[in-house]
Every structure is written in structure tokens, then in C-alpha cells.
Amino acid sequence: MQALQNIEQFTKGVKMDKWAVALVTGATCVVGSVVMLVKKISSHRETEEKIKRARNKxxxxxxxxxxxxxxxxxxxxxxxxxxxxxxxxxxxxxxxxxxxxxxxxxxxxxxxxxxxxxxxxxxxxxxxxxxxxxxxxxxxxxxxxxxxxxxxxxxxxxxxxxxxxxxxxxxxxxxxxxxxxxxxxxxxxxxxxxxxxxxxxxxxxxxxxxGEKVPELWKQHAAVEDYIQETIAHWRSCNIDVLLCPVIGPAYNFLYCGKLSTAASYTMLYNLLTFPAGVVTVSTVTTKDEEELKHYKGCYQDMWDKLFKEAVTGGEGLPVAVQCVALPWQDELCLRLMKEVEQLVKESKK
Incomplete structure (x- = not known):
């Protein structure tokens, strides 16, 4: 009998604890909601004040x-x-x-x-x-x-x-x-x-x-801007005026561009950096080039070397170029380098 009474009292205690937990949880949720609402209102007011100041200015x-x-x-x-x-x-x-x-x-x-x-x-x-x-x-x-x-x-x-x-x-x-x-x-x-x-x-x-995607995009944009500024600072510390980047080969065969985009990463980089860049043709693929390509093994004889050979095979007559690059808003320097390269190519063919 005593054991039953003990069990009954324990059960009542457990029920009371559940009610207390539920009450505390509910109160916490209410307080949290109020805090979030206050923060949202405060943020909204701050935004309105910023807009008001900008309009007044x-x-x-x-x-x-x-x-x-x-x-x-x-x-x-x-x-x-x-x-x-x-x-x-x-x-x-x-x-x-x-x-x-x-x-x-x-x-x-x-x-x-x-x-x-x-x-x-x-x-x-x-x-x-x-x-x-x-x-x-x-x-x-x-x-x-x-x-x-x-x-x-x-x-x-x-x-x-x-x-x-x-x-x-x-x-x-x-x-x-x-x-x-x-x-x-x-x-x-x-x-x-x-x-x-x-x-x-x-x-x-x-x-x-x-929206919430937007902050992530903004963080990515900020990271890109930081990278651009770091690159510009390093570029200037090296006293570089313009840069000449040999392009890895002629245009790839159909369907190979997506497979070998990493091979052109050192030239594609300047799209991300928003640097002015231009391409100048310096030669074309010859019959001799095609014959030598048949014996091409690559640097590491791996999948990438094999893909590259497949991508450029059959390119006889296609142009081979170099890429000229300058700092942002210095397009005239890029154009000057392109003109110099073009002139040198003409003179070499005389």
C-alpha cells in the first residue's frame, strides 16, 4: 500500500515538473519572440533613418x-x-x-x-x-x-x-x-x-x-574585391606595367572546352579580376605542328595531357595567340602592348 502511495506521489511530481518545464519553455519562447521583434523594429528604424539621411543629403x-x-x-x-x-x-x-x-x-x-x-x-x-x-x-x-x-x-x-x-x-x-x-x-x-x-x-x-541569399552573395563579392586589391598591390610591388600571357594552344575541338577549362585558368583569371585584357594572333598551327603533336606525351602523361592532345588535334590553320593584360582603367597600356606585339609579328614575317 505504501509503495502505491509513493508511486502516486512520484507521478504527481513528474506531472508538476512537466508543467513547469512547459511553462518555462513557453515563457522563453515568448521572451525570445519579443526580443526578435524588438531587434527587427530597431533594425527597420535604423534603415529608415539611413534612408532619411541620404535623402536629406x-x-x-x-x-x-x-x-x-x-x-x-x-x-x-x-x-x-x-x-x-x-x-x-x-x-x-x-x-x-x-x-x-x-x-x-x-x-x-x-x-x-x-x-x-x-x-x-x-x-x-x-x-x-x-x-x-x-x-x-x-x-x-x-x-x-x-x-x-x-x-x-x-x-x-x-x-x-x-x-x-x-x-x-x-x-x-x-x-x-x-x-x-x-x-x-x-x-x-x-x-x-x-x-x-x-x-x-x-x-x-x-x-x-x-533576402538571406543576398548577404551570402555580398560576402562573396566582398571577398572578390579583396582579392582584386591584393592582386593589384602585388602587381605594383613588382613594378609590372603590363603582362604577356601565352595562350596554351589554338581553339579546342567541340565539347572539349568544358573538360579542359583548368588549362586556361591563368588567362581566365583576369575576367574575375576585371583587368583589361586583349588577345593578339602571333602565328597559326602548321602541318609540322600537327606532325609533332602526334608524338606529344605531355608533362605527366596523365588524363589531362591526353585530353589536351585530343582537344587541339586537327587545328591546322587555326590562330595561336598571346593575351595582353594591364591594371584596371589602364586600357590604353593594354592596347599599346597589343600594338607592339602585332608590329613585332609583322616584322618577323618580312
Whole structure:
């Protein structure tokens, strides 16, 4: 009898423990849900604040630009903006260098046109007003190829101390620490110290909600960008101007490209790095080459050597080329190397 009573009391205790566990679990879930909700609301508010700040900054930039244009027009009523906007680039640069037009006339004319177009299309994210300060020193840079010419740069091109959001909220409030390579080249080789940049981005869109795949893609993109910067730094530390990459062979036979993509990885790499690259034909596959290929064993006599032989067999007459590579935004150096290679090939055939 006593044993039955003990069992009954134990059973009641177990039931009470289950209820307690259930109660604690339920309370924990509620608290967790509340915490997650608070975090989500807080994150949403933070996002809205970022968007609000970006919009206010943009509006302030446009308003200040409008005021600057009005003041200039009042003090220079004879400036013919309509005529300036009809000039081609060559005509514009010529008149600027001759002095028949001033950089101020050109800048304010284009700013006025930009503001007018923006009201219709909502295409301007910001006008860099520091360009107005450069007008005081621009006269000393008349040798620049684009002396006094306003230059527009898309919002996805980094400009020091300005956001490069690409329309994504996560990138707001993160001003670039330095100019992009394009901006550096413009300042150094084209515009010199004249920073007349009107920044455009067709239909700026701020994505408030991002899916979970998106962060992974963003991490991958960030890793690629880091790799690009590491490669550029190493390239420069080696004092390399341009690079010449011999292509491994002529075009592969049908269905072999996918099987032997690793053999071309050292040339395909520059697609990932976004380096300018071009291919120049230096020779063609000859009958002698085909005869020698019949005895080709490869480096390791493995599957890859066998596949390569099959891939290029029967290529008589096909071009054999080299790949020329340069750093980003230095396309002219790549083209110069290609021209030099082409010239050497012509001379060798004489």
C-alpha cells in the first residue's frame, strides 16, 4: 500500500515538473519572440533613418546647386548656356583653351541642365559641390586634356568622402576612403585637379529588405574585391606595367572546352579580376605542328595531357595567340602592348 502511495506521489511530481518545464519553455519562447521583434523594429528604424539621411543629403546638395546656379546667372546675365550645351567635346575644349569660354560658364551651364533633367527623370543622386571650390585654381591647369570640362561619374564609382551605395541600404553612411582608379586617372591624366564631377545613377533604388541569399552573395563579392586589391598591390610591388600571357594552344575541338577549362585558368583569371585584357594572333598551327603533336606525351602523361592532345588535334590553320593584360582603367597600356606585339609579328614575317 505504501509503495502505491509513493508511486502516486512520484507521478504527481513528474506531472508538476512537466508543467513547469512547459511553462518555462513557453515563457522563453515568448521572451525570445519579443526580443526578435524588438531587434527587427530597431533594425527597420535604423534603415529608415539611413534612408532619411541620404535623402536629406541629396536634397540639400540639389538645393545648394540650384541656388549657386541662380546666383551665377544673376551676376552673369550674358552667359549663353544654350549655345554652350550645343558644343561638341572638341569644340568645347578648344574654346576653353582659347579663353572664349570660361570653366565657370561651362560648369554652371551643365549644372543648370542637370538640375532640369533631374526634375523630369530623378536621375541625379548628388552634385559634388566641392567642384565649385576648384574653380578658383583651375586656371593653372590649362594643359589638361579636359581642362574646364564637367565630367559625370556613376554613383557606383567610388569618390573620396562620398557614399558608393549602388542602391543598397547597407552601403549608406560608409563614405569611400579613397578615389577609385577611374577617378584617380581622370584627376592625374585628364582633369588634373579640376574636380567637376556630376554624379548620376539611373533610378536610385534603396532596398530596405534583403533576402538571406543576398548577404551570402555580398560576402562573396566582398571577398572578390579583396582579392582584386591584393592582386593589384602585388602587381605594383613588382613594378609590372603590363603582362604577356601565352595562350596554351589554338581553339579546342567541340565539347572539349568544358573538360579542359583548368588549362586556361591563368588567362581566365583576369575576367574575375576585371583587368583589361586583349588577345593578339602571333602565328597559326602548321602541318609540322600537327606532325609533332602526334608524338606529344605531355608533362605527366596523365588524363589531362591526353585530353589536351585530343582537344587541339586537327587545328591546322587555326590562330595561336598571346593575351595582353594591364591594371584596371589602364586600357590604353593594354592596347599599346597589343600594338607592339602585332608590329613585332609583322616584322618577323618580312
Amino acid at each position: 541629396r536634397e540639400e546638395s540639389l538645393q545648394r546647386a540650384e541656388q549657386a546656379v541662380l546666383r551665377y546667372k544673376e551676376s552673369h546675365p550674358t552667359t549663353d548656356s544654350a549655345f554652350i550645351l550645343t558644343l561638341s567635346l572638341s569644340e568645347l575644349t578648344q574654346q576653353l583653351k582659347e579663353g572664349s569660354l570660361t570653366p565657370e560658364d561651362v560648369l554652371y551651364s551643365y549644372m543648370e541642365k542637370t538640375l532640369a533633367v533631374n526634375k523630369k527623370l530623378n536621375c541625379c543622386t548628388e552634385i559634388l559641390l566641392e567642384s565649385l571650390d576648384q574653380l578658383t585654381t583651375v586656371g593653372s591647369n590649362k594643359d589638361g586634356l579636359l581642362y574646364g570640362v564637367p565630367v559625370s561619374v556613376k554613383e557606383n564609382i567610388t569618390f573620396k568622402n562620398h557614399d558608393c551605395s549602388c542602391g543598397v541600404v547597407i552601403n549608406l553612411d560608409q563614405p569611400a576612403e579613397k578615389d577609385s582608379v577611374l577617378v584617380q586617372v581622370l584627376k592625374k591624366h585628364v582633369v588634373v585637379d579640376l574636380r567637376l564631377f556630376l554624379v548620376f545613377l539611373p533610378a536610385l533604388v534603396l532596398f530596405v529588405e534583403l
